[in-house]
Amino acid sequence: MPPKKKRPAVHAVTVLALLAGSTYLTVELRKDEHDKAPKVQSVTDTPDLTNGTGQADGKQKWERLRNPDRSVLRTEDGKVLATFTDGARTATLSGPSRTFAEPSNTKSKVVTDDWVRLMPEVWRKGAEKEKWFKDWFKEFAGSEEDDLFAMAFQYVEGAPVKKDDEGIAYAGDASFGPLNPDGSEGNDLRLEQSDFYDYLGIPYTFRDGTTIQPEAKRARAIDCSGFIRTVFGYRARFPLMANDTTGDGLPRTANGMARGKLGAPVIPLKGVGAADRPKTIDVVQPGDLVFFKLDARTKERLDHVGIFLGHDAEGHKVFISSREEVNGPTIGDKGGTSRLDGNGYYAKALRSAKRL
Numbered sequence: 001m002p003p004k005k006k007r008p009a010v011h012a013v014t015v016l017a018l019l020a021g022s023t024y025l026t027v028e029l030r031k032d033e034h035d036k037a038p039k040v041q042s043v044t045d046t047p048d049l050t051n052g053t054g055q056a057d058g059k060q061k062w063e064r065l066r067n068p069d070r071s072v073l074r075t076e077d078g079k080v081l082a083t084f085t086d087g088a089r090t091a092t093l094s095g096p097s098r099t100f101a102e103p104s105n106t107k108s109k110v111v112t113d114d115w116v117r118l119m120p121e122v123w124r125k126g127a128e129k130e131k132w133f134k135d136w137f138k139e140f141a142g143s144e145e146d147d148l149f150a151m152a153f154q155y156v157e158g159a160p161v162k163k164d165d166e167g168i169a170y171a172g173d174a175s176f177g178p179l180n181p182d183g184s185e186g187n188d189l190r191l192e193q194s195d196f197y198d199y200l201g202i203p204y205t206f207r208d209g210t211t212i213q214p215e216a217k218r219a220r221a222i223d224c225s226g227f228i229r230t231v232f233g234y235r236a237r238f239p240l241m242a243n244d245t246t247g248d249g250l251p252r253t254a255n256g257m258a259r260g261k262l263g264a265p266v267i268p269l270k271g272v273g274a275a276d277r278p279k280t281i282d283v284v285q286p287g288d289l290v291f292f293k294l295d296a297r298t299k300e301r302l303d304h305v306g307i308f309l310g311h312d313a314e315g316h317k318v319f320i321s322s323r324e325e326v327n328g329p330t331i332g333d334k335g336g337t338s339r340l341d342g343n344g345y346y347a348k349a350l351r352s353a354k355r356l
């Protein structure tokens with residue numbers, strides 16, 4: 001009889017142990033999934049913004065700087081609140097500090113109080129006095145609405161799907177492109193030429209009337225220039241060209257973007273050879289497009305483009321771009337560390353930078 005009395009007790013202990021193990025595994029799995037998800041826009045402090053009028057009021061002051069020509073808004077004690085570059089529509093505003101990370105592909109983290117936004121018009125000297133700017137600045141100074149950086153990280157590995165009112169998934173983990181039947185690891189493993197309309201899976205009519213149909217095999221995919229066009233164009237509404245030659249707006253390829261007339265060159269393109277690597281990159285500002293020469297087969301063409309984010313936690317200049325090695329947008333290290341400084345793969349291949 002005693003053994004019979006012990007069985008329920010043993011059984012209960014076993015059940016409790018199993019439940020505890022199950023709970024532990026569930027927690028660990030959730031922790032694992034949480035670690036894989038991109039950590040973005042973690043606000044850690046509050047910016048020093050005194051008003052949103054765009055006008056100096058004794059606590060703010062405007063300053064003109066050269067190389068490139070730009071207008072800078074500062075606090076009374078000299079802290080930069082915003083930078084506006086002649087010939088460019090992107091502006092860098094000081095705002096709440098955020099942390100951008102991609103734990104599935106790198107330990108690098110970017111902690112920044114820079115918010116990069118697209119203005120409705122190209123900046124020019126004296127624009128701070130114009131109504132369009134005053135209205136825009138009042139709306140976005142100190143705003144936590146998604147900026148270009150937030151949008152860019154909505155396509156890295158693990159980024160959750162976001163859908164519009166029509167049910168179209170406009171954001172979420174993106175791939176670089178479909179597998180190349182003739183490619184191999186480290187040698188054109190994935191096909192290029194996946195643009196934003198391929199990712200979206202919808203036909204798109206450009207301003208010149210050209211309509212392009214998406215390719216089913218490229219669904220949820222964007223190559224390096226397609227990533228830029230997704231963030232700056234489809235999301236932030238910078239005008240887009242159907243290709244590199246038709247209409248006006250942001251061209252289709254990295255080479256077209258680098259050599260086109262849009263934007264303000266901050267590191268002018270001198271050539272594509274190793275001797276044409278910029279001597280200094282200090283002028284590059286968060287939000288700038290950075291252009292690379294990676295493949296000798298493309299001859300005089302620049303063949304890669306990314307978005308400069310600023311410094312990571314270790315002080316390195318970091319950019320984000322879509323690559324075949326990681327299969328999508330990344331700040332990761334696979335296929336080359338995402339740094340502009342030093343003598344790594346991408347640092348050596350940098351040739352120019354532009355502020356759109």
